[in-house]
Amino acid sequence: MANRTLTIIKPDSVRKGNFGKIITRIEADGFTIVGIKKIGLAQKQAEAFYAVHRERPFYRDLVKYMASGPVYVAALQREDAVTRLRKLMGATDPKKADKGTIRAEFGESIEQNAIHGSDSDDNAKIEIAFFFSESELTA
Ligand code: CMP
Secondary structure (H helix, E strand, O other): OOOEEEEEEOOOHHHHHHHHHHHHHHOOOOOEEEEEEEEEOHHHHHHHHHHHOOOOHHHHHHHOOOOOOOOEEEEEEEEEHHHHHHHHHHOOOOOOOOOOOOOHHHHHOOOOOOOOEEEEEEHHHHHHHHHHHHHHOOO
């Protein structure tokens, strides 16, 4: 069934000029972009988006990094969107990501790992609603 996921092309990717290459891969894998925008995450927004990680030792650094420069946020649609995007991204740590995945190719480190993708259908709905109103999304 066609469903949706949320991606963030992270500050390290945008800084290095890798947005185009990454989004091309996403489209080539059959995703339709149903909404996209370039934004600078405010510290408070980054804190709220990653609130589930607030007890983790890396939380402060992660928030600082995500607010360090512009990102692209996009709502993506295709069959099994969440699973397919996670496969295309590769493991969280670029060093452990399979060859050919986005993180293996473009990620710097476990923190600066090029791209975010929702980890479940329920979180995808929450994360898409975090950045987009329904009227901003078109299949
Ligand atoms: P993401 O998929 O956006 O979800 C949470 C983010 O936290 C993750 O990608 C990484 O950017 C970051 N992260 C996860 N684990 C670690 C870690 N052990 N050290 C530093 N950053 C991490």
